[in-house]
Amino acid sequence: AQKITQTQPGMFVQEKEAVTLDCTYDTSDPSYGLFWYKQPSSGEMIFLIYQGSYDQQNATEGRYSLNFQKARKSANLVISASQLGDSAMYFCAMREGRGSNYKLTFGKGTLLTVNP
Amino acid sequence: DAGVIQSPRHEVTEMGQEVTLRCKPISGHNSLFWYRQTMMRGLELLIYFNNNVPIDDSGMPEDRFSAKMPNASFSTLKIQPSEPRDSAVYFCASSSLGREVQPQHFGDGTRLSIL
Numbered sequence: 001a002q003k004i005t006q007t008q009p010g011m012f013v014q015e016k017e018a019v020t021l022d023c024t025y026d027t028s029d030p031s032y033g034l035f036w037y038k039q040p041s042s043g044e045m046i047f048l049i050y051q052g053s054y055d056q057q058n059a060t061e062g063r064y065s066l067n068f069q070k071a072r073k074s075a076n077l078v079i080s081a082s083q084l085g086d087s088a089m090y091f092c093a094m095r096e097g098r099g100s101n102y103k104l105t106f107g108k109g110t111l112l113t114v115n116p
Numbered sequence: 117d118a119g120v121i122q123s124p125r126h127e128v129t130e131m132g133q134e135v136t137l138r139c140k141p142i143s144g145h146n147s148l149f150w151y152r153q154t155m156m157r158g159l160e161l162l163i164y165f166n167n168n169v170p171i172d173d174s175g176m177p178e179d180r181f182s183a184k185m186p187n188a189s190f191s192t193l194k195i196q197p198s199e200p201r202d203s204a205v206y207f208c209a210s211s212s213l214g215r216e217v218q219p220q221h222f223g224d225g226t227r228l229s230i231l
Contacts, residue, residue: 033217045207045222052217091159095217102147102211103172104220106159 003027004094004107011112013082020067021077021110023092033095034075035104036066040088048090051075079112087114118142120223122208128229134196137226140189141210149220150183150193151207159207165191166213198230 005024013019025034036048051059051066059066067076079086089111093104121140129135141148149164163173165185173183180199185191195202205227209220 035219037222043205043227044224045209047219047221050217050219102166102213102217102220103161103164104149105161108158 002107003105004092006090006092006107006110008110009108011110013079013112013114015084015114015116016081018078018080019082019112021079021090021092021112022074023076023107024072024074025092025094026073027094027096029096031096034066034068035093035095036064036075036077037091037093037106038086038088039091039109040085045091049077082114084114084116087112120208120210120221122206122223122226124226125224126227126229128231129198130231131199132197133230134194135198135202135228135230137193137206137208137228139191139193139208139223141191141208142221143189145210145212145221146188147211147213147220148185148191149209149211150191151209151222153205153207153225154203162193200230203228203230 003026007022032053034051038046049059049061049064049066051068058068063080065078089109091109092107095104123138146167150162153159162175163183168185183193205225207222207225209222211220212218
């Protein structure tokens with residue numbers, strides 16, 4: 001079974017609107033972390049935001065926020081006020097366990113296109 | 117502050133040749149990761165090191181792949197002999213170990229084409 005599922009291969013949004021990218025995860029470990037990365041067409045991987053399983057509040061970083069619903073095992077990325085430069089591939093990733101075991105498992109990604 | 121530096125950015129070579137990819141992690145980071153990205157399989161972890169010691173190499177596809185980290189500021193991923201199916205983008209990432217979870221910071225990747 002996939003540990004990270006991103007059900008939207010592609011998404012379109014109008015400039016200045018908000019968009020939600022879905023991510024669901026599967027783990028039995030009580031301690032885990034969820035990450036979102038952005039990969040523009042130039043290819044680099046850019047860290048956006050992190051949510052820990054014990055964090056009480058949803059993570060926010062500028063225009064990015066994470067809608068964390070633990071019972072549903074979902075960690076959706078919300079981008080507010082979309083900009084043309086937000087067009088990119090977005091990956092959700094999960095780290096399980098604690099300590100020095102720091103492996104990330106990535107989803108297949110969602111390709112976001114921001115239209116002018 | 118310099119990010120993760122990978123070289124070369126692009127590599128084109130014929131099958132059977134040895135390929136060496138290089139990575140310099142962010143100074144002060146003590147975890148280093150090698151990933152491979154393909155259209156079919158997405159982003160896969162090949163191997164990672166903590167404090168220069170290989171921790172998990174279960175993602176290394178076969179014995180043709182090897183990785184070393186001789187010191188805290190340098191790592192190599194070697195493919196010998198290379199095959200066309202090894203064509204992919206290879207990323208190196210680094211992070212710091214600690215009580216708080218730190219994100220992995222990625223290099224720009226090496227785009228490898230095996231003819």
